[in-house]
Amino acid sequence: MLLGIDVGGTHTDVVVVDARGVRAAAKVVTNHENLFESVNGGIAAMLREVDAAGIERINLSTTLSTNAIVENTIEKVGMLVSAGPGIEPASFTIGDQYHRIEGALDHRGAEILPLDEKRLEKAIAACRKAGIKAYAAVSKFSTRNPAHENSMREALAGSADFITQGHAISGNLNFPRRIATAYYNSSVWRIYNRFADAVEKALGEYGVRASVNVLKADGGTMPLAVSRLLPVETILSGPSASVMGILALCDIGVDSVVLDIGGTTTDIAVFASGGPLIEPDGIALNGRNTLVRALRTRSIGIGGDSLLRVEGGEVRVGPERLGPAVADGGVLATLVDAFNRLGADAHGNTEASARAMEDLAKKNGMNGEELARRAVERATAFIKSSVDEMIAEINERPVYTIHEMLEGRRIAPERIYVVGGPAEAFRKELARAFSLEVTVPRDYAVANAIGAALARTTMSIELLADTEMGMLMIPELGVSREVPASYTLEEAGEDARRYLIGHLGKTAPGERVQAEVVHAASFNMVRGYHTAGRNIRVRCQVKPGILEKYEKGVRGTC
Amino acid sequence: MLKAKNRLGLIFFPAFDWAISPTHPERQERLLYTQDQLIEEGVFDIPGIKEYKPDLATIEDVERTHFCFPDVRSILTESHLVSAGGAIKAARLVMEKREDRAFALVRPPGHHAMKVVHGSRGFCNINIEAVMIEHIREHYGRKRIAIVDTDCHHGDGTQDLYWHDPDTLFISMHQDGRTLYPGSGFIDEQGGPNAIGKTVNIPLPPETSDEGFLYVLEKVVLPILDDFKPDLIINSAGQDNHYSDPITNMRFSAQGYARLNEILKPDIAVLEGGYSIQGALPYVNLGIALAMAGVDYSYVREPDFERESVRQEPEVTQYIKKLSKEILERYYRAGDFVMRGMPGNYMVRKKSIYYDTDGIRENQVESVMVCDDCAGVLKIETISSVNPLCLGVEVPLGSCDRCRSEGYRILEEAREKGKHSHIQLIDRMGREYLRF
Numbered sequence: 001m002l003l004g005i006d007v008g009g010t011h012t013d014v015v016v017v018d019a020r021g022v023r024a025a026a027k028v029v030t031n032h033e034n035l036f037e038s039v040n041g042g043i044a045a046m047l048r049e050v051d052a053a054g055i056e057r058i059n060l061s062t063t064l065s066t067n068a069i070v071e072n073t074i075e076k077v078g079m080l081v082s083a084g085p086g087i088e089p090a091s092f093t094i095g096d097q098y099h100r101i102e103g104a105l106d107h108r109g110a111e112i113l114p115l116d117e118k119r120l121e122k123a124i125a126a127c128r129k130a131g132i133k134a135y136a137a138v139s140k141f142s143t144r145n146p147a148h149e150n151s152m153r154e155a156l157a158g159s160a161d162f163i164t165q166g167h168a169i170s171g172n173l174n175f176p177r178r179i180a181t182a183y184y185n186s187s188v189w190r191i192y193n194r195f196a197d198a199v200e201k202a203l204g205e206y207g208v209r210a211s212v213n214v215l216k217a218d219g220g221t222m223p224l225a226v227s228r229l230l231p232v233e234t235i236l237s238g239p240s241a242s243v244m245g246i247l248a249l250c251d252i253g254v255d256s257v258v259l260d261i262g263g264t265t266t267d268i269a270v271f272a273s274g275g276p277l278i279e280p281d282g283i284a285l286n287g288r289n290t291l292v293r294a295l296r297t298r299s300i301g302i303g304g305d306s307l308l309r310v311e312g313g314e315v316r317v318g319p320e321r322l323g324p325a326v327a328d329g330g331v332l333a334t335l336v337d338a339f340n341r342l343g344a345d346a347h348g349n350t351e352a353s354a355r356a357m358e359d360l361a362k363k364n365g366m367n368g369e370e371l372a373r374r375a376v377e378r379a380t381a382f383i384k385s386s387v388d389e390m391i392a393e394i395n396e397r398p399v400y401t402i403h404e405m406l407e408g409r410r411i412a413p414e415r416i417y418v419v420g421g422p423a424e425a426f427r428k429e430l431a432r433a434f435s436l437e438v439t440v441p442r443d444y445a446v447a448n449a450i451g452a453a454l455a456r457t458t459m460s461i462e463l464l465a466d467t468e469m470g471m472l473m474i475p476e477l478g479v480s481r482e483v484p485a486s487y488t489l490e491e492a493g494e495d496a497r498r499y500l501i502g503h504l505g506k507t508a509p510g511e512r513v514q515a516e517v518v519h520a521a522s523f524n525m526v527r528g529y530h531t532a533g534r535n536i537r538v539r540c541q542v543k544p545g546i547l548e549k550y551e552k553g554v555r556g557t558c
Numbered sequence: 559m560l561k562a563k564n565r566l567g568l569i570f571f572p573a574f575d576w577a578i579s580p581t582h583p584e585r586q587e588r589l590l591y592t593q594d595q596l597i598e599e600g601v602f603d604i605p606g607i608k609e610y611k612p613d614l615a616t617i618e619d620v621e622r623t624h625f626c627f628p629d630v631r632s633i634l635t636e637s638h639l640v641s642a643g644g645a646i647k648a649a650r651l652v653m654e655k656r657e658d659r660a661f662a663l664v665r666p667p668g669h670h671a672m673k674v675v676h677g678s679r680g681f682c683n684i685n686i687e688a689v690m691i692e693h694i695r696e697h698y699g700r701k702r703i704a705i706v707d708t709d710c711h712h713g714d715g716t717q718d719l720y721w722h723d724p725d726t727l728f729i730s731m732h733q734d735g736r737t738l739y740p741g742s743g744f745i746d747e748q749g750g751p752n753a754i755g756k757t758v759n760i761p762l763p764p765e766t767s768d769e770g771f772l773y774v775l776e777k778v779v780l781p782i783l784d785d786f787k788p789d790l791i792i793n794s795a796g797q798d799n800h801y802s803d804p805i806t807n808m809r810f811s812a813q814g815y816a817r818l819n820e821i822l823k824p825d826i827a828v829l830e831g832g833y834s835i836q837g838a839l840p841y842v843n844l845g846i847a848l849a850m851a852g853v854d855y856s857y858v859r860e861p862d863f864e865r866e867s868v869r870q871e872p873e874v875t876q877y878i879k880k881l882s883k884e885i886l887e888r889y890y891r892a893g894d895f896v897m898r899g900m901p902g903n904y905m906v907r908k909k910s911i912y913y914d915t916d917g918i919r920e921n922q923v924e925s926v927m928v929c930d931d932c933a934g935v936l937k938i939e940t941i942s943s944v945n946p947l948c949l950g951v952e953v954p955l956g957s958c959d960r961c962r963s964e965g966y967r968i969l970e971e972a973r974e975k976g977k978h979s980h981i982q983l984i985d986r987m988g989r990e991y992l993r994f
Contacts, residue, residue: 085859112861176600401575
């Protein structure tokens with residue numbers, strides 16, 4: 001059996017799934033002051049229904065790191081940053097212990113300027129004086145050569161409880177994102193590990209001996225042990241639980257759009273040939289771009305509780321939410337009330353809805369039905385234009401080869417999947433606006449917890465080989481070794497796959513993983529008129545997916 | 559936090575699957591390290607800077623600009639349509655005010671491609687700036703446009719294309735043609751009879767450094783731009799003036815390139831040559847992008863930069879000062895230096911052109927009607943080692959009635975005589991681009 005827990009802003013959803021389907025489900029109110037209590041409450045609720053010994057895997061999605069960063073309850077971090085020439089590194093200052101250390105590497109990882117050891121010692125001394133125990137060491141182009149980040153780590157020996165090294169987070173280039181991501185990672189390290197300790201302790205007491213995994217924003221999971229070193233990877237995993245839930249419930253084989261319509265917002269995700277699209281660079285949090293891989297989602301200000309207004313004869317919906325719908329005891333008419341008035345929904349107190357709609361309509365010289373119809377049309381049109389924009393953006397994404405420019409595949413959605421409170425009420429109107437088939441899965445209320453439960457381990461690595469320098473690197477795995485001048489792109493692809501599967505075999509044993517090469521390029525490096533070597537780049541990933549063994553059981557409720 | 563003062567559109571297209579040949583300077587690897595640098599610096603994340611995909615230029619975009627023989631498809635590959643399309647995208651962003659400025663970081667380059675094209679010369683097949691400029695004029699009106707070519711090689715293709723156009727000011731700063739390909743671009747090349755003075759050449763001596771480039775920019779280029787009053791300024795942003803470039807002899811730096819763009823304030827920049835792909839391009843392109851966006855570039859520096867080793871010798875400085883004075887004088891008194899025939903008569907030039915990349919020899923006779931009212935009807939008869947005698951006839955944008963009907967008269971006459979294997983008509987007034 002699998003146990004899935006999705007800690008959301010309002011509710012914590014838990015579900016137990018076995019090969020035949022959902023065995024038990026529950027919803028508890030999230031306790032913001034103590035997220036562990038919410039998790040613990042969820043587990044306890046499930047253990048009243050099923051036997052602890054039968055649970056083999058627990059997948060957990062938590063807002064702990066996100067909340068700590070957004071609410072600024074994070075620990076102070078000593079940032080050691082070595083930039084070299086380029087954009088003035090003060091532009092990326094984060095936190096109040098941001099120290100610049102002289103030193104530089106170039107785009108191939110060659111050292112241009114050695115790290116200033118004296119400056120480094122001074123910076124560490126200043127941090128120690130300020131009582132800093134968590135650090136992040138980041139240098140420009142460290143994914144091409146981690147030497148300077150390694151020197152920083154050595155210099156910190158004895159001073160730090162924890163150090164994040166930039167190159168270990170992601171093999172992707174992007175120095176400002178590396179700085180922000182490393183900072184966040186160290187800043188939530190302690191609070192996250194306390195939470196992980198509490199979860200493990202509780203599970204021990206319940207007699208649960210399952211593997212514990214934590215959901216990431218890319219729709220996959222990582223083992224709890226891995227997450228202890230990379231807590232930043234747990235940020236913004238909310239949308240990925242819902243998206244993976246739909247993937248579990250429905251057999252999506254074609255280009256599709258997924259809408260998760262909540263109270264305040266609607267999250268839009270896009271599937272290409274049945275698989276969710278990933279944000280290529282990384283997700284932004286608190287105004288900072290990071291290197292954290294995430295599903296490509298967009299959030300817009302339309303939800304069931306979106307406020308209705310009439311301005312200059314125009315009916316407006318959202319983005320404000322000033323309270324619940326009148327149907328739920330609120331004061332001001334919202335989109336839910338409009339659906340109630342039209343008979344598309346029968347949520348809560350429908351008579352109250354109808355009265356509120358009539359009142360608002362009368363004030364603006366309309367009748368209630370007209371107001372409701374125009375409000376629903378307006379909301380649907382906004383969702384439609386936002387989806388269109390997102391698809392256009394995806395299809396307009398830059399490409400770097402003639403082949404992709406001419407043959408590049410374009411996304412053309414054939415189907416729309418909708419989950420969330422007002423999903424059913426929206427169905428008809430969305431079908432009309434998009435002229436596409438609209439599906440509302442039957443178990444959509446716990447889709448997110450099912451998604452969390454069934455999500456598989458994911459990971460992505462970058463392999464870079466420079467045969468002129470005779471070096472191969474996979475920053476995420478700490479691999480750095482020599483390669484012969486004859487090393488080829490084919491060998492690099494195989495190596496990337498082998499290293500990735502080998503790594504997951506150790507960290508997430510027992511799970512069958514398929515590693516795929518998603519990008520592979522080899523450039524002849526010419527010096528003068530001779531080929532001096534090859535610059536080989538391979539990206540290999542285990543993409544998000546559903547644990548096969550359990551897929552059949554939950555499928556078909558779609 | 560960083561923020562662009564000017565909204566900048568970046569069209570980055572490295573054509574990672576295209577090369578002239580595997581070890582040619584114009585090869586897949588050329589923009590690889592530039593891409594690495596731009597991504598690592600987080601340039602595409604700076605608020606106000608946005609990356610765009612190129613458009614695909616159409617055959618009509620090319621036929622509006624060039625005489626291509628035997629036809630357009632034969633003289634180019636898809637890569638050229640993408641690269642020209644990248645420049646067109648840059649122009650559209652600016653013309654439609656979606657961005658304040660745009661930089662097309664695309665390859666292959668174009669500034670050695672002339673009006674007539676039989677093949678590739680100087681790594682160029684079609685002139686991507688010219689295709690872009692004529693696209694602008696077709697879709698956004700007849701603009702006065704200034705091109706400042708900062709590639710180390712004389713922009714002989716662009717010069718040839720705009721030799722007769724009084725609405726286009728072409729200024730080229732380059733290494734003296736006595737010391738470098740293509741061996742042209744001297745100060746007495748000042749434009750045809752209907753566009754006298756609208757071509758300005760600044761042949762700089764070898765080992766000119768930042769000081770010299772910025773001197774001619776301030777003392778020659780800016781005053782001429784002030785006088786011409788263009789609607790748009792375009793930088794043909796070749797980067798082979800760099801001190802580390804393997805095929806030239808100049809001493810320009812990334813800081814110099816950035817400063818040049820900060821002062822010049824081009825609306826659009828288009829990458830041209832530049833083959834120091836590791837030591838220069840990553841830093842020069844970063845500097846140009848930041849300068850165009852109005853972001854501090856003072857920390858951008860090449861790894862091996864040493865101010866002393868790229869200092870300008872006093873003799874070079876003296877030479878440039880004298881040269882600048884002479885060029886300015888020639889600009890303001892261009893009519894005194896260039897012979898102009900009587901209106902209504904043809905002025906004839908004979909040219910022999912070698913296409914170094916493809917090994918083609920072309921001989922042509924170019925005739926332009928001397929005209930007080932327009933750029934003058936243009937007629938080019940051309941024969942090359944790959945094509946028998948061909949004819950190109952152009953009725954220019956803003957053509958007077960006489961020149962337009964003269965254009966059709968030439969066309970009819972040539973078709974009756976039938977001695978040309980291919981004839982191409984460009985009628986910018988009637989938007990007719992015909993082949994016979």
